[in-house]
Structures are given as structure tokens and as C-alpha cells.
Amino acid sequence: MKTLKIMFLWLLGAFILIQFIWIDVPNPPKAKPSDEIKAPAKIKKLLVTSCYDCHSNHTKWPWYSYVAPVSFEVRTHVKNGRNWLNFSIWNQYDEKKKQKLLKSIVKAIDWKMPPPDYMMIHKDARLTPSQRKEIKEWAKSQIKDEQEY
Numbered sequence: 772m773k774t775l776k777i778m779f780l781w782l783l784g785a786f787i788l789i790q791f792i793w794i795d796v797p798n799p800p801k802a803k804p805s806d807e808i809k810a811p812a813k814i815k816k817l818l819v820t821s822c823y824d825c826h827s828n829h830t831k832w833p834w835y836s837y838v839a840p841v842s843f844e845v846r847t848h849v850k851n852g853r854n855w856l857n858f859s860i861w862n863q864y865d866e867k868k869k870q871k872l873l874k875s876i877v878k879a880i881d882w883k884m885p886p887p888d889y890m891m892i893h894k895d896a897r898l899t900p901s902q903r904k905e906i907k908e909w910a911k912s913q914i915k916d917e918q919e920y
């Protein structure tokens with residue numbers, strides 16, 4: 772019993788200590804409403820519910836995003852996600868970058884995005900195969916010249 776108690780206290784101590792480690796997510800980049808991506812309402816809705824937590828300035832931070840060690844995972848996701856692709860500043864990207872991102876959306880939407888661990892918690896963000904297809908077709912339709920980039 773005594774060892775268990777000591778182990779528990781160590782764990783508790785470690786848990787409290789890691790709360791002081793904070794992953795800094797820089798403030799979202801400045802954006803005008805017109806910078807936001809434009810897409811047919813149906814597609815936009817899917818992007819908002821399934822992608823915006825990590826790929827926009829409109830992150831909804833759940834309570835556990837403030838509790839380490841989960842906060843490490845969540846905050847790193849948002850930080851990297853926005854770096855890669857931020858739908859809130861879409862129109863600040865030049866055409867070349869947009870085309871590149873559209874192509875990576877076509878690829879990522881098959882299975883990589885939204886990340887599986889995120890969907891485990893966010894059931895509403897799950898996409899059906901046909902919703903994935905809709906996003907894919909939309910992204911494809913925005914790609915201008917297959918050869919050029």
C-alpha cells in the first residue's frame with residue numbers, strides 16, 4: 772500500500788509540474804472577412820465543422836486544451852495546422868500557394884485529414900465518404916492547370 776501511495780504522489784506531482792509547460796500558439800494572423808476562403812455553402816459548412824479548429828483563426832478551444840499533457844497535442848495541432856493552411860487568410864496567399872494547397876487538400880482528404888485522433892473526440896467533425904468526395908471534387912474544380920505547378 773505504501774509504495775502505491777508514493778507512486779500516486781509522484782504521479783500527481785508530475786502532473787502538477789507539467790501544467791507549467793505551455794505550448795505557445797501565436798495570435799492568429801490578422802485577417803479581413805474578405806481574406807476568408809470562398810466556397811459553395813455546402814462545402815464551406817464541411818470545412819468549418821471539420822477543419823476550422825486547426826486551419827482557421829476560429830479555433831474553439833475545449834477545456835482539455837488547457838490541461839497538460841493533452842494541451843501539448845491540441846496546441847501543437849493548431850499551431851502547425853494554421854501554419855500549413857489557414858482558411859481565414861486564404862486570399863492573402865498568392866495563386867501559386869493556393870494551387871499547391873488545393874492539391875494537398877485533394878490528397879489529404881482521402882484519409883489524412885481531419886486527423887483520426889481529433890475525430891475520436893469530435894464526432895461532429897467526422898466526414899462520410901461522400902462528404903470527403905464532395906470536398907475533393909470541389910478542390911479539384913479549383914485547380915487551374917495540372918501541369919503548371
Ligand code: HEC
Nearest residue numbers: 821822824825848851852855856875876879884885886889
Ligand atoms: C486537429 C487539427 C486538424 C484538423 C481538424 C484538420 N487538420 Fe489539416 N493539418 C493539421 C496539422 C497539424 C497539419 C500539419 C501537417 C501534419 O501534421 O501532417 C495539417 C496539414 C494539412 C494539410 C497539408 C498536408 C500536407 O501534408 O500537405 C492539408 C491540405 C490539410 N491539413 C487539410 C485539412 C482539411 C481539408 C481538413 C478538414 C477536412 C483538416 N485539414 C482538418 C491539423 C488538422
